[in-house]
Amino acid sequence: MTGDRKTISEMVRDKFDDLTRAERQLVDAILRNYPVSGLGSITALAQSADVSTPTVGRLVQKLGFHGYPAFQAALRAELEEQLSSPLVKHDRWSDGAPDTHILNRFADAAVDNLRQTLGQIDPADFDAACALLAGLERRIFAVGGRITHALADYFCTHMQVIRDRVIPLAANSNTWPHYLLSMRPGDVLVVFDIRRYENDILKLAEMAADNGTEIVLFTDQWGSPVAPLARHRFNCRIEAPSVWDSSAATVVILETLIAGVQQRNWDTTRDRMKAIEDLFDRTRLFRKFN
Amino acid sequence: MTGDRKTISEMVRDKFDDLTRAERQLVDAILRNYPVSGLGSITALAQSADVSTPTVGRLVQKLGFHGYPAFQAALRAELEEQLSSPLVKHDRWSDGAPDTHILNRFADAAVDNLRQTLGQIDPADFDAACALLAGLERRIFAVGGRITHALADYFCTHMQVIRDRVIPLAANSNTWPHYLLSMRPGDVLVVFDIRRYENDILKLAEMAADNGTEIVLFTDQWGSPVAPLARHRFNCRIEAPSVWDSSAATVVILETLIAGVQQRNWDTTRDRMKAIEDLFDRTRLFRKFN
DNA sequence: TTGGCTCTGTCAAATATTTTGCAGGAACTT
């Protein structure tokens, strides 16, 4: 493929001239729907080629494999590379850093997390979540845990510009009952709960759900105990080459969600953004962008 | 996918809520490099997920298959269909979403940002920044702006577990002079400043630099006015298909930095992490992982 | 705490798969 090693199909084609009748018949079957054909049992492959089982075994040995299982393993490895290459095929991320430098390892993990996270998201469900959060008649609450409250914070900072009635819950769970009182059926609670799942958050979600509040959950690949209560749920992979988890994929989904809500509320947002910019300018809090 | 029959990954996703800890762990491994992971022996799959062989057997029965071989057969059939249909499919992040869906556009932008960001980082400089932040004799301050204070917060939450003497600056700039007083030559100030650059942050950085405080800066591709003062600087691309900027690349670099510091302080960190876990367990703030 | 419950791993039996030994038979040479 990339020159490091021959693919099975190439090996097979190269050897083709040296093969016997039954073996060519077999190779033909292998290539017929390559590489899936070779992934079943040796007998199944033999039958699909109308040759005997030992013929298959002998051919793979001729190709240099130690046995049929070894042949299958090679086939799987090849398939794996083929399936993942389009995206992971970056030349090293950071020039000058060895592949094993933590910058490169982390970047690999981040992209991998993102791909797998997106693979598990149903676009229709995602769109529905956007629509839910775009509804101006609802109030939006957001809460996070020890580590994830930064994400809830990030979310609220943006949402508060996009729309009215966005209420971040304080990190301190003592204050939560207060908010619970004001939640009404139809309101939305956005929950960030990533391992280790926090019991306080579960309790909060349970009570909110009892109230008729809709729950949107951001969690990890294993799923927080809040999941069964959630109307919309995003399982974001958090694996990282570190003792810590990575929130990168979560951030991407979160930002996409913000963008999606923003699109739906563009008329409102435009005015609000303009108003906010003016305010910031007036208070001279920010210097103009260069 | 094509609608006629559910794919294994969809089945797994649907059942996810009903699954137990070991089963989720297993599902995670299956999805890790789907579908190749499920094409080997049941034992190999079990080992890659760190569960026992029977657990795998039980899961596939739960999914409705008669046995592991039946599960594999379904997987092969699915793979065959996938491979024979348009190859571009693999390029899509989220199956079922048209390429122009915002999920896919955002993901593309995020990876692009990450690639370009990493391309601009000198690994040696990065390592030096890690070493700087790992020095226990220094105090670490962190500050962010209107939007980026969530990043500073995120950074501090982690660093406070890794090491002592990490001090997050409050979002309110009124309180900053207080912190300035306690900064000493050799201390480090981590600054998050992304457009629109905030004047207060610039002033803070200037005064800190005058004090002899080392500055580590996270900014965007254009560079905040703090840049000339910074000992280490990370320009993270923030482009997104939205009126908002994306912090995803910044988060990845930040997490990598945390991991790097963590490695250098592993002896200290291990004890601190253990102590913290114990504390959380005792206070029953968290429920055990399933 | 204690008792009941579910979950999960170990072990061993059952089953499937792969490999090997062997012999019939085709093709090629003499």
Add this chain to the structure above:
DNA sequence: AAGTTCCTGCAAAATATTTGACAGAGCCAA
């Protein structure tokens, strides 16, 4: 045409895989 060689399939042995039974561990409720 007879002898030789190599190919091929059958069947049984060897090996690997899968499944079922059991018991310990952990969790939850009373």
